Amino acid sequence: MSDLPLLRTVGVHKSYGGTEVLRGIDLDVAKGRVVCLLGPSGGGKSTFLRCVNHLETVDAGQIWVAGEPMGYRLRHGKLYELREREVARQRRKIGMVFQHFNLFGHRTALQNVMDGPIRVLGTPREQARAEALDLLERVGLAERTGAYPAQLSGGQQQRVAIARSLAMKPELMLFDEPTSALDPELVGDVLAVMTSLAAEGMTMLVVTHEMGFAAEAADEVVFLADGAVVETGPPSQVLGDPREDRTRQFLARVLA
Amino acid sequence: MAADTEPLPVVPLRRWGRWISALIIIALLVLLGIALGNAKIQWNSVPDFLWYRVMAIGLLNTVVLAVLAQASAIVIGVVIALLRLSANPVARWFASGYIWLFRGLPVLLQILIWYNLALVFPMISISLPFGGHLVHEQTNVLISAFTAALLGLALNESAYMAEIVRAGLTSVSTGQTEAAKSIGMTPATTLRRVVLPQAMRVIIPPTGNDFINMLKGTSMASVIGVTELIHASNNISSHNLLVMETLLAAAVWYMVVVTIASIGQHYLERAFGAADRGPVSRAARSARV
Ligand SMILES: Nc1ncnc2c1ncn2[C@@H]1O[C@H](COP(=O)(O)OP(=O)(O)OP(=O)(O)O)[C@@H](O)[C@H]1O
Ligand SMILES: [Mg+2]
Numbered sequence: 001m002s003d004l005p006l007l008r009t010v011g012v013h014k015s016y017g018g019t020e021v022l023r024g025i026d027l028d029v030a031k032g033r034v035v036c037l038l039g040p041s042g043g044g045k046s047t048f049l050r051c052v053n054h055l056e057t058v059d060a061g062q063i064w065v066a067g068e069p070m071g072y073r074l075r076h077g078k079l080y081e082l083r084e085r086e087v088a089r090q091r092r093k094i095g096m097v098f099q100h101f102n103l104f105g106h107r108t109a110l111q112n113v114m115d116g117p118i119r120v121l122g123t124p125r126e127q128a129r130a131e132a133l134d135l136l137e138r139v140g141l142a143e144r145t146g147a148y149p150a151q152l153s154g155g156q157q158q159r160v161a162i163a164r165s166l167a168m169k170p171e172l173m174l175f176d177e178p179t180s181a182l183d184p185e186l187v188g189d190v191l192a193v194m195t196s197l198a199a200e201g202m203t204m205l206v207v208t209h210e211m212g213f214a215a216e217a218a219d220e221v222v223f224l225a226d227g228a229v230v231e232t233g234p235p236s237q238v239l240g241d242p243r244e245d246r247t248r249q250f251l252a253r254v255l256a
Numbered sequence: 257m258a259a260d261t262e263p264l265p266v267v268p269l270r271r272w273g274r275w276i277s278a279l280i281i282i283a284l285l286v287l288l289g290i291a292l293g294n295a296k297i298q299w300n301s302v303p304d305f306l307w308y309r310v311m312a313i314g315l316l317n318t319v320v321l322a323v324l325a326q327a328s329a330i331v332i333g334v335v336i337a338l339l340r341l342s343a344n345p346v347a348r349w350f351a352s353g354y355i356w357l358f359r360g361l362p363v364l365l366q367i368l369i370w371y372n373l374a375l376v377f378p379m380i381s382i383s384l385p386f387g388g389h390l391v392h393e394q395t396n397v398l399i400s401a402f403t404a405a406l407l408g409l410a411l412n413e414s415a416y417m418a419e420i421v422r423a424g425l426t427s428v429s430t431g432q433t434e435a436a437k438s439i440g441m442t443p444a445t446t447l448r449r450v451v452l453p454q455a456m457r458v459i460i461p462p463t464g465n466d467f468i469n470m471l472k473g474t475s476m477a478s479v480i481g482v483t484e485l486i487h488a489s490n491n492i493s494s495h496n497l498l499v500m501e502t503l504l505a506a507a508v509w510y511m512v513v514v515t516i517a518s519i520g521q522h523y524l525e526r527a528f529g530a531a532d533r534g535p536v537s538r539a540a541r542s543a544r545v
Contacts, residue, residue, distance in 0.1 A: 088437065
């Protein structure tokens with residue numbers, strides 16, 4: 001299994017009711033790489049990301065993370081569906097950052113970051129606390145550790161959410177439009193955290209409309225529309241000199 | 257003109273309406289007081305009845321019945337709410353039917369049905385798989401008047417509790433549940449650590465109201481002869497014919513118990529607000545400063 005990339009998806013299909021939202025997605029993300037996922041609204045980007053950590057089950061195809069099939073156990077050439085608590089164990093190695101932060105409303109910033117290690121990994125409280133304080137400092141929130149989510153700005157909440165994911169020491173981080181619910185002047189702080197994370201070698205799959213971030217931080221850009229990958233390549237090519245008409249039209253509209 | 261130089265004198269609005277309505281209310285209260293003073297009530301006997309032995313038993317039964325019924329209702333209600341929200345369609349269907357039935361029937365009717373169960377099922381037995389019985393008893397012995405009242409009150413209330421708990425659970429955004437999943441929390445941990453603590457704020461106030469209602473609802477058990485406050489006061493008045501005086505004594509005890517419960521509810525809500533509502537209570541506090 002060691003020849004697999006950290007994330008490999010093979011022919012991922014997903015339908016809601018009668019509509020096919022994902023129509024066979026093949027995607028590899030090698031360890032330490034940053035892949036940005038672009039595409040028009042409703043193209044299936046969020047759905048794909050949610051399939052990767054099994055928040056949604058796929059109808060067909062497979063998703064391998066660190067050599068394990070998400071949601072299944074491979075035995076004697078067959079995939080056996082896992083129970084929810086076993087899926088939970090698989091999800092530990094995948095962090096996810098949501099568009100609307102989704103911090104725990106009844107917990108302070110510090111508690112939001114500590115809860116995962118304590119409740120899931122069984123980390124001793126003092127150690128979890130020290131690590132959480134480190135992480136909050138890293139995302140620039142050393143001053144606000146005692147604040148509740150409702151007392152924080154959107155940008156601060158999103159940085160706490162990133163710290164909460166990192167506290168689980170994930171191998172792969174998923175970001176679903178982490179800055180699109182933020183006021184323009186707050187976007188920069190969040191992108192800075194993501195850029196430094198990328199520079200430290202974190203493997204990242206990022207859905208974003210921030211072309212600047214994609215151009216600068218991504219190793220690869222994937223353009224997804226109508227549930228299928230239209231075009232893949234290095235940012236300079238996909239963003240600078242797209243091959244497909246679909247991509248060109250999208251970029252013209254976004255950059256306009 | 258002179259607006260920015262001298263402060264001008266202000267003439268407040270005369271609120272005649274307030275004065276008139278206050279006077280009317282006070283007059284009516286005085287009239288009521290005179291009427292009560294002239295009523296044929298032996299006021300001085302009421303305090304004595306408060307401390308009759310049978311009244312004390314009635315008070316104890318009222319409180320014990322209400323507490324047991326509410327506690328069972330909370331436990332059953334949580335289970336029914338979880339079934340109602342489960343992915344299993346049979347469980348959802350069962351929970352809806354349960355709520356429909358036990359919320360739909362009057363409590364008094366439910367109490368009477370449990371009390372008269374012996375008419376249709378004279379014996380209750382639970383058999384063990386390889387012969388012998390776990391329970392084998394006459395229904396009359398198993399379901400006393402107290403048990404029948406407890407069943408009627410608890411099951412009816414459990415249907416309401418199921419709805420209260422469901423509203424509380426669904427008040428926590430699915431985004432938070434997904435975030436909990438994404439850091440590898442199991443469904444049980446997510447429920448305990450993320451959903452329930454926040455649902456409590458929504459669940460506690462109506463539960464407190466229901467408990468206060470339950471304290472008074474126990475009076476229906478008097479119909480099947482449980483010695484709670486109403487039955488106790490009837491018991492006393494059947495000897496001395498002072499019906500109104502004994503009922504007033506029961507009324508005093510109800511007010512005492514309900515007042516204590518209201519104070520308890522207030523502190524319970526505050527405790528959960530302080531530990532949990534962080535941002536809200538803090539914001540409210542600083543706004544007041
Ligand atoms: N739970 C669901 N039930 C039914 N349809 C859904 C569900 N989730 C997503 N869809 C549909 O699937 C399609 C893809 O949605 P998705 O959220 O993945 O798009 P997206 O690329 O993330 O778009 P956006 O940029 O607006 O976030 C949409 O047509 C959406 O309506
Ligand atoms: Mg989306």
